Every structure is written in C-alpha cells, then in structure tokens.
Amino acid sequence: MSYCKIECYFKSMESLEFTSLPSMFFANCDRTDFKGWYHRKDGEWVHYSKETLKRNTKALALALNSLGLKEKESVGIIAPSSPNWIIADIAVQLNHARVVPLFPNISSENFAYQSIDSNIKILIINSFEELDEPLFGILENFTKIICIDNDSFLPDNGIYWDELLIRGYAALADQVRAKWIDNQLSTINPDDIFSIIYTSGSTGCPKGVELTHRNMLVQIQNIKPMFRFDNKKDTCLTILPVAHVLERMAVYFYTFSGVTIYFGDNPKNLSHILREVRPTIMIVVPRILERLYESMTTASDRAKGIKRFLIKQAIKIAKIKDPNRRFEPLHWVFNRLVYKQMREAVGGNFRMIISGSSALNKSILRFLLNIGLPVFEGYGMTECSPVVSANCKQAIRPGSIGKPLAHLDVRIGECNEIQIRGESVFKGYHNRPDLNAKNFTPDGFYHSGDQGYFDKDGFLYFTGRIKELLKTSTGKYVSPNPIELEITRHPLVEQALVIANDRKFASAIIWLNPVGARRMLKPQNEDYDVENALKSPLILNSINRHIEHINKKLNHWEQIRKWTLVGDELTIESGLLTPTLKIRRTVAEKRYAKQIEAMYN
Numbered sequence: 001m002s003y004c005k006i007e008c009y010f011k012s013m014e015s016l017e018f019t020s021l022p023s024m025f026f027a028n029c030d031r032t033d034f035k036g037w038y039h040r041k042d043g044e045w046v047h048y049s050k051e052t053l054k055r056n057t058k059a060l061a062l063a064l065n066s067l068g069l070k071e072k073e074s075v076g077i078i079a080p081s082s083p084n085w086i087i088a089d090i091a092v093q094l095n096h097a098r099v100v101p102l103f104p105n106i107s108s109e110n111f112a113y114q115s116i117d118s119n120i121k122i123l124i125i126n127s128f129e130e131l132d133e134p135l136f137g138i139l140e141n142f143t144k145i146i147c148i149d150n151d152s153f154l155p156d157n158g159i160y161w162d163e164l165l166i167r168g169y170a171a172l173a174d175q176v177r178a179k180w181i182d183n184q185l186s187t188i189n190p191d192d193i194f195s196i197i198y199t200s201g202s203t204g205c206p207k208g209v210e211l212t213h214r215n216m217l218v219q220i221q222n223i224k225p226m227f228r229f230d231n232k233k234d235t236c237l238t239i240l241p242v243a244h245v246l247e248r249m250a251v252y253f254y255t256f257s258g259v260t261i262y263f264g265d266n267p268k269n270l271s272h273i274l275r276e277v278r279p280t281i282m283i284v285v286p287r288i289l290e291r292l293y294e295s296m297t298t299a300s301d302r303a304k305g306i307k308r309f310l311i312k313q314a315i316k317i318a319k320i321k322d323p324n325r326r327f328e329p330l331h332w333v334f335n336r337l338v339y340k341q342m343r344e345a346v347g348g349n350f351r352m353i354i355s356g357s358s359a360l361n362k363s364i365l366r367f368l369l370n371i372g373l374p375v376f377e378g379y380g381m382t383e384c385s386p387v388v389s390a391n392c393k394q395a396i397r398p399g400s401i402g403k404p405l406a407h408l409d410v411r412i413g414e415c416n417e418i419q420i421r422g423e424s425v426f427k428g429y430h431n432r433p434d435l436n437a438k439n440f441t442p443d444g445f446y447h448s449g450d451q452g453y454f455d456k457d458g459f460l461y462f463t464g465r466i467k468e469l470l471k472t473s474t475g476k477y478v479s480p481n482p483i484e485l486e487i488t489r490h491p492l493v494e495q496a497l498v499i500a501n502d503r504k505f506a507s508a509i510i511w512l513n514p515v516g517a518r519r520m521l522k523p524q525n526e527d528y529d530v531e532n533a534l535k536s537p538l539i540l541n542s543i544n545r546h547i548e549h550i551n552k553k554l555n556h557w558e559q560i561r562k563w564t565l566v567g568d569e570l571t572i573e574s575g576l577l578t579p580t581l582k583i584r585r586t587v588a589e590k591r592y593a594k595q596i597e598a599m600y601n
Helices: 021-029 050-066 083-094 108-117 133-141 161-172 175-186 213-223 245-257 267-277 286-297 305-320 329-345 362-370 433-438 480-487 514-524 530-535 537-551 585-591 593-600
Strands: 037-041 044-048 074-078 098-101 120-125 144-147 158-160 193-199 207-212 235-238 260-263 281-284 352-355 375-380 387-390 409-412 417-421 446-454 460-465 493-499 506-512 560-566
Touching (some): 021 050, 021 083, 021 175, 021 213, 021 245, 037 083, 037 267, 050 083, 050 161, 050 175, 083 175, 083 245, 144 161, 158 161, 207 213, 213 245, 213 387, 235 245, 235 267, 245 260, 245 281, 267 329, 281 286, 286 329, 286 362, 305 329, 305 362, 362 375, 460 480, 480 493, 480 506, 480 537, 493 585, 506 530, 506 537, 514 530, 514 537, 530 537, 537 560, 560 593
Parallel strands (some): 037 260, 074 098, 074 120, 098 193, 120 144, 235 260, 235 281, 281 352, 352 375, 506 560
Antiparallel strands (some): 037 044, 193 207, 375 387, 446 460, 493 506
16 A cells, blocks of 8 residues: 555544634624625525524524424435525534535435435425426425525425524524524534535436544635635635535635635526626636536637638647646737636636546646636545545645545555545444445544545645546446546546446547537538538548547457447436536446447347
8 A cells, every 4th residue: 555645644633724614604604704694596696694694693593493403303405506505504503413415406316315314304405396207206204395586386394494594593693592603503512413415427326425523624624725715805605506516625625715716507607707706716626627528629710811811820739738847938918819718718716626526637627727718627525524634735646536635544545546544534324334344444544435646745746546447348347437537538428437347359439529519510510400510521530530539558358349429418408417516327328228239230
C-alpha cells in the first residue's frame, strides 16, 4: 500500500469551532457584515435578510415540533434549491431529527423504500404538481405534507408553508416556547446524525449514508485554508440541487464564511443568471462546464471575415496550449480580443469554479484554464461528506483531483483502491450492518471502490471504478471510465457507455452531441435533423477516426471493436442520468439492449 503521507496514524479528535450546523447557521445570522441570501423566482431576485432567515428557521422548528416531530425521526425534502430548503434543514435539526434529501424524479419504488427505511414522518415539497404521478399514491402514508408553493394543490394531510410559519411565529412570541429553541440548540451533540442521504451511484440498491454534524463541520474547517472567501467581495452562486451532498456542503461552507449566496432557479437559465449575478464562486458538475464550453466555442460560427478567423485561432490555441506554460505574446492578443469577451459572457468575475462529481474532459479543462477561468477539480463521495481531495490556488495540477484534505489519511490499497480514513468519513449505512462490516478495513479505512494513484508530489489521480471493471468472456478486465472519457473528448460526442461484461470484445453506445453535429453539418448546407445526423457519413467517419485513434493507446482486449450512435436526449427525467448527471449504466444497458445485441450478432 502507498500513502499520501510519510506516516499514517489515528489523528486526535479535531477541536470544533461550532458544535452543530444550527449553531454555525445562527452565528452567521448574528454577524454584522452578513448581507443575507437571494433566491431567483419568476425571473426576479427575492432577498432573505439575516433577520428573516433566523426568525423563519426558529418559527419552522417550533411548528414542526407542534406537528409531533420527534427525536431521530426523519423529514423528507423534495424541492428545488432555495433558502427555504436550508431553513427547513436547520429547523429539522433543531428538533434533533434527520433530513432525507429526495429528488422529484425518484422512482416510486425507491421513494417508498427510502421513506420507510429512514422513518420519514413529514414530507416537505415545493408543489404537488412537480411530483411524478407514480408518487401520488404514497403521499397518504405521511403524517403531514408541507407545500412551500401556496398555489399548489393541497392533499388531505397537507398544510401550506406560510400557514405553518404563522403558527411558528405565534409560538416564538411565547417566551417559554422560545426558550425551547435555546435548549434544543445547546443539546445537539456533534456526533448526532443530521442527515441520511441515499446513494446508489449509477448502479445498485439505495444505501442510506448517515452523516453527523462532526463529519460536516470538520470538513468545512479543513476546506477553509484551501478556499479563502471574502464576505465583502465574494458572491456565491448555487445552481446545483442542494439535495446533492456537494452543493449542500458548499452552502454550509458559504454560511461558515459569511458570504452572500444566490440560489438560481434552474440550470437552464444559467447564462442569464451568470450575467445577472456576476458571481465569484460557483460549484458545478462537468456537464455544466461542457455546456459553457460549447456556447463559447460556437461564437465563431456567428462571426465573419477576420473576426471569425481570429476567434477560431484563439479557440484552437486555448484547446492545445499547456496551461502551466508561460503566456506568449499571441496569448495576450487573444486575451484582449477574444478570451476577455468569453469571460464576460459568463459574468466576468470568477475567482473559483469548483468541479466535482465526475472527471472533466481534459481538453475542456485546458481550454477553460487558458481563457482565464479558474477551474479547480476535486474528488469525493457522499460517504466522505463529500470531499476527499481538491485542487486549489495554492496547489493545483490540471488532470489530477488535487491533494487530500489535511485531516484525512488517504492511501492506495489492493487493486489500486483509494482508501480514506478521518473525521469527515461516515461511520456506516443506515440499517445495513451487512454492508458496514465489509466497507471498512480492520484499521478503519473506508473502501471507496475507486482506483487511483499518487504522483511524486502527493497529487491524487482517479483512474476508474473497481466495481465497474468489466470482465470479457475471455477473462480480460476492461476499465470503462477512462475509455469513456477519451471518447467524449470528441465534439460530436455527448456521452459514451462502454460494454464488455461477458462479451467477447468491447463495444460502445455513443450519444450524439447535437451542438457539435449542427456545427459540422452547417458548412455542407445540410439541414440538421437528428435522424439525418445519425446517418451522415461526415459524422460517422469523424467519430470512427476518433475511435481508431483511441484504440491505438489501448490493450487489444480493451479496444472498441464496434460502436452504435444514438440521438436520444440525455436527461435526469428519462432515467438515464443520476441527479449528478452521471450515466446510469444498468438503466442504459437495458434501454439499448437491442442495439447492444446487434453489435454482437
């Protein structure tokens, strides 16, 4: 085994600045320099002052208590990101209960399983109409359903958010009831579970990750030296669902830092939001950066003459230049005439864009760094609250997933597995002693199931998933993740899925990128149509040359012998993507079973 540190030992328990997330939240509300939060609703930004945040949270906590919420019970939240989501999160924690984040497009089977397994008594939703119809029949099982949207249909066991707050305000006016809040706050133990987060990744049955206040607080304290915020200058944009642990942790880190947070309404409105807010900090998943990259590189299509030539040359240089090399005179010209306008199109104010959840295409990362967007890749998982390692301004190596957080011991074990130990690592899965017994080594390291290695300077690199190793019928192993990443580097490719399990050779399902296809077909005066694009010799030959180039770098049993191009849109709603925009391997293999079989017949 190799370690990222010369010596590895059990660290003494870290001293906490706050004993719970609610105590940190209220301390931020009491800061004189805290400006509050904003939420985009119907195209307008609604301000939540620090007084509103504090008062509404306490009122909701009292109201939930009046509904009969008990210690160690759970409250499910299935709503878009907003200040109300965090208000509900803290209010539940004040009741010594747990929050279970849920997603609107969750299957009815998983929804029922998670609700029963975590003992959800109260469900908070944005509106009844936003839920998928298969969930309707399960709603009657909850003691109470709280609807944030006052225009929502209200089920028999429902109550509107505002009505509940009015009850809470009345209780808050009672000094005896108000003191209950102080007592609840002071009696939260750092090792109490504040949330159960269900995760299955791209495969498998949902597993409830139990996270404690200590898990999150220790992580936040150790991220602070890596990412220093200025609450007078920095504005943070939240565009991912806070139901996702990375964004939820980010919001609490922003809270710890006292900065202003803007909660966007929909990722589809990102281009407008970026120009409105001009944020300095944002956390994203690679797919969002891929969309930004596409919008920037298509700018040359609308230009003419010398301007078109200049933009194309600037884009070409940004794609291939090593971002670690010194800038040449030509770069300064491109920066003034092209790159600056690209940065302005995304707000022009970024100090940090932090990318997580999965690996970012290397050529896109290189392009973004070269045009002056400071992108920092990191690595983590829900079980680690979630960050394990990250690049930052003080220590960055493009292509790596950064150095591990200071409080963590990280080593490379058998099968090149990344193994983690530390105070932000969870203690186990909810109601799953069978899994807990085998997910930790005898000396307390968590089996991540991910493969990687350290370079000589201590930067960590991700190379694939052990659980996703595919075994061919000839007994050879294929790691699909690196191959899929290489395939998606082509501008005509949206996503790729390598097939090899129990097969005599490796193949791939490839999703067409409609933006790249339009750009390629437009000069030939071909009208863009998905079906025509899938049959276009220009497109097929271009992808085939790309596959042949990739195959030259692979072992013969890893090489993609056949591939199929599909034009379906990849969305969370279709069930093909997880909430963090990763391909659901099992679902995709079932969906495209006929195409897969055709490649082997």
